[in-house]
Amino acid sequence: MIEIKNVHANIEGKEILKGLNLTVNAGEVHAIMGPNGAGKSTLASILAGREEYEVTQGSITFEGEDLLELDTEERAHAGLFLAFQYPVEIPGVSNVNFLRTAINETRDAKGEDPISAKDFMALVREKSKIVELDSKLASRAVNEGFSGGEKKRNEIFQMAMLNPKLAVLDETDSGLDIDALRIVAKGVNSLKSSDNASIVITHYQRLLDYIVPDYVHVLYDGKIVKTGNKDLALELEKKGYDWIKEETQVG
Amino acid sequence: MDEVLTQNKFDILRKRLSPTLLPISEISKGKAEDLLATSDFPTRKNEAWKYTNVNGLNKLLLDGESSDLTKPKSITKSAEKVYIINGQVSKDQSDVSGIKTSWVELPELHTEESFDALNLLYCTAGIELTFEETENKTVELVFENTTNSAVFPRIFIQCNKGAKGTVVLNFQSAEKNASFINVSTFVDVEENANLSIHKIQKNGTQSFDLQREYVNQAANSVFTINTFPLSGRMTRNDLVINVNGSNCETFMNGAYTLKGKSHCDNHTTVDHKVAHCYSKELYKGVIDDRATNVFNGKVFVRKDAQKINAFQSNANILLSETGSVNSKPELEIYADDVKCSHGSTTGQLDDEAVFYLRSRGLSEKSAKELLVKAFLGEVLEEVDNEEVSSYVEQEIENHFSA
Numbered sequence: 001m002i003e004i005k006n007v008h009a010n011i012e013g014k015e016i017l018k019g020l021n022l023t024v025n026a027g028e029v030h031a032i033m034g035p036n037g038a039g040k041s042t043l044a045s046i047l048a049g050r051e052e053y054e055v056t057q058g059s060i061t062f063e064g065e066d067l068l069e070l071d072t073e074e075r076a077h078a079g080l081f082l083a084f085q086y087p088v089e090i091p092g093v094s095n096v097n098f099l100r101t102a103i104n105e106t107r108d109a110k111g112e113d114p115i116s117a118k119d120f121m122a123l124v125r126e127k128s129k130i131v132e133l134d135s136k137l138a139s140r141a142v143n144e145g146f147s148g149g150e151k152k153r154n155e156i157f158q159m160a161m162l163n164p165k166l167a168v169l170d171e172t173d174s175g176l177d178i179d180a181l182r183i184v185a186k187g188v189n190s191l192k193s194s195d196n197a198s199i200v201i202t203h204y205q206r207l208l209d210y211i212v213p214d215y216v217h218v219l220y221d222g223k224i225v226k227t228g229n230k231d232l233a234l235e236l237e238k239k240g241y242d243w244i245k246e247e248t249q250v251g
Numbered sequence: 252m253d254e255v256l257t258q259n260k261f262d263i264l265r266k267r268l269s270p271t272l273l274p275i276s277e278i279s280k281g282k283a284e285d286l287l288a289t290s291d292f293p294t295r296k297n298e299a300w301k302y303t304n305v306n307g308l309n310k311l312l313l314d315g316e317s318s319d320l321t322k323p324k325s326i327t328k329s330a331e332k333v334y335i336i337n338g339q340v341s342k343d344q345s346d347v348s349g350i351k352t353s354w355v356e357l358p359e360l361h362t363e364e365s366f367d368a369l370n371l372l373y374c375t376a377g378i379e380l381t382f383e384e385t386e387n388k389t390v391e392l393v394f395e396n397t398t399n400s401a402v403f404p405r406i407f408i409q410c411n412k413g414a415k416g417t418v419v420l421n422f423q424s425a426e427k428n429a430s431f432i433n434v435s436t437f438v439d440v441e442e443n444a445n446l447s448i449h450k451i452q453k454n455g456t457q458s459f460d461l462q463r464e465y466v467n468q469a470a471n472s473v474f475t476i477n478t479f480p481l482s483g484r485m486t487r488n489d490l491v492i493n494v495n496g497s498n499c500e501t502f503m504n505g506a507y508t509l510k511g512k513s514h515c516d517n518h519t520t521v522d523h524k525v526a527h528c529y530s531k532e533l534y535k536g537v538i539d540d541r542a543t544n545v546f547n548g549k550v551f552v553r554k555d556a557q558k559i560n561a562f563q564s565n566a567n568i569l570l571s572e573t574g575s576v577n578s579k580p581e582l583e584i585y586a587d588d589v590k591c592s593h594g595s596t597t598g599q600l601d602d603e604a605v606f607y608l609r610s611r612g613l614s615e616k617s618a619k620e621l622l623v624k625a626f627l628g629e630v631l632e633e634v635d636n637e638e639v640s641s642y643v644e645q646e647i648e649n650h651f652s653a
Contacts, residue, residue, distance in 0.1 A: 048610050076612035088607040092625025101621065102612040109612075141625075142607075158611060 001026050001166055001197050002067070007058035008222075009039075009046050016042040018222030019058070024166065027194040031208055032201045033233060034219035035241040040201045041085060043219070044170035047199075048082040049075055063165065076102070077109040079165030083155040083172050090142035095154065096124055098142060099161050106162070127160035131187040149180030156187040167191075167198040173207035185210030205237035218244055260292040261365065263309050268401050271357075271374040279360045283368035290365040302545045302577045303487055303516040308459055311431050317398045318425035318455070326421050326451065326642045330389035337395070337430075338375035338402035350390065351379040357405060358437075364489075366461050370403050370435040379407040382416030382446070389636075391419040396455065399429045406436040410446040410472075419639060420450040428455025429484075434462040440472040442496065447475040449639040453646065454483030456511060463489040470496025470525075477634050478505040478534075479643050480515045481650070490519040497527045505534035506630040506643065508650045509542035509574070516545035523556045526586075532563040535630050537623050538574035546578040548593065554585040563593040568600055568626055570619070620651045 009017040049072035060067040104114040131153040218226040293300035334344040480486040580593035608618035634640040
């Protein structure tokens with residue numbers, strides 16, 4: 001699905017990613033863990049196409065296409081979705097209206113007809129249930145006045161509406177209480193299929209109690225330094241990141 | 252001496268205008284002539300015109316060349332309508348019951364504004380609307396410009412005690428139109444009356460549109476004016492509202508969409524002369540390309556005008572690096588028990604919001620359009636006339652697709 005090869009990336013001249021490699025296949029859930037400053041959010045940002053980040057080396061192939069050649073919206077059309085760590089509040093723009101535009105522009109890019117109002121509303125009803133998002137919230141201005149938990153549920157609601165091939169969840173667990181975490185995780189799990197994949201970026205292990213990853217990668221100093229299964233996450237939780245740092249420095 | 256006189260820009264302009272055929276008193280005429288004889292086009296030195304240069308008026312051809320206006324022009328369905336085509340009232344197209352369009356004599360000049368004097372001397376249409384106590388009706392004045400003309404209407408709106416009236420002033424020109432539109436509007440809102448004016452200025456890209464509204468509000472009245480400068484080479488609105496009676500409410504809203512080389516200047520003055528009144532002003536606009544915008548909002552609260560609540564806000568979004576905004580809110584308060592606020596912001600669209608929307612699949616253009624519509628939507632929410640707000644909303648959409 002996605003193949004990230006030897007990616008180096010800068011922001012404002014500072015190198016953050018220093019040769020990152022990662023391959024994700026359909027049907028897989030990958031967790032990326034790592035201490036603050038390791039480059040987790042940079043990874044999410046370059047995948048979504050944030051212009052402040054510059055990829056200086058390496059390649060990213062998504063569904064056979066050169067991802068780095070695509071504009072942000074073209075990446076979305078190709079099936080990439082980023083759940084934001086800090087979802088933006090957009091006063092005056094209705095959540096469902098903008099989603100309808102998003103869906104229709106994606107369909108248009110694929111040469112498909114726009115979704116009918118009826119089908120769209122049915123989709124809203126169906127998908128808002130997945131994250132237990134009140135349909136009133138779904139039709140309010142994007143994230144305006146939403147609580148932290150509601151914002152994250154809204155991210156997963158949008159993900160459900162857009163049905164991406166690859167979802168990148170950037171610290172979706174940050175700022176969530178346990179109930180919200182469970183709802184968000186349930187949403188992500190229910191969207192899982194053999195055709196799609198997700199990259200779950202997180203600082204803490206607790207999200208991985210609910211979204212069980214096939215692989216856990218440790219990102220440190222701009223590279224993936226260790227890969228394992230879900231047990232690695234538990235080990236990190238117990239021992240912290242220091243032993244990884246030591247191991248890396250020794251290596 | 253002669254040479255100096257011919258330099259006067261009003262003189263140059265007047266040579267190309269036809270004196271009004273409407274009756275005006277010798278006194279009015281004399282006053283207007285005197286005023287023009289002693290004035291010239293305003294320059295940067297004139298504080299009220301610091302950022303607005305009207306010299307281009309003398310480059311307007313006013314040659315009568317026609318340019319087709321194809322779209323349907325009236326906005327309202329059920330309103331009584333008066334059509335003013337290229338400055339002239341079109342009697343056969345208008346439904347003029349209760350609307351006076353011919354005059355024994357135009358009311359006397361009572362301002363010191365040179366463009367008002369010019370409007371009087373070259374008036375092409377005089378229109379008086381009266382709303383009676385038992386009435387609640389809407390009148391639309393449709394100004395269509397299909398040729399490059401001088402369009403000088405003089406409008407009198409009288410909203411009698413207890414009456415409720417809505418007036419749509421709808422200026423429509425063909426896209427390439429190069430007219431000189433110069434409008435003076437005088438409004439009296441009597442006790443317990445409620446008047447709303449919706450003004451659409453969709454002028455040709457070469458047109459100059461200079462308008463003045465002088466409003467007097469008596470006690471317990473409500474006055475609302477919504478102004479929508481949508482296109483035109485130059486748009487200047489001078490709105491002066493005297494709140495003469497207590498317990499009045501005054502609402503001023505504006506939304507503007509500027510692009511190309513257009514220039515728009517909204518000068519507003521609310522003069523709270525007496526106590527216990529409320530005024531609220533909200534002007535918002537987007538400025539693209541090399542367009543320039545000026546906002547100057549004055550609020551006076553006179554010495555004995557206690558318990559005044561006056562709020563004013565102007566917000567601008569620059570969509571280009573080359574557009575510019577000069578915004579100046581002014582509060583002058585001489586009373587001590589009042590609640591007043593003003594604010595002015597000029598910025599760009601929120602990049603993070605644009606990125607968020609794009610990450611969901613919206614093109615950059617749709618994302619920006621959506622954000623601009625949301626930004627101006629706050630003004631449209633204040634418009635209680637569905638036909639007007641949906642028209643303006645559509646025009647904002649067209650502005651982006653053009």
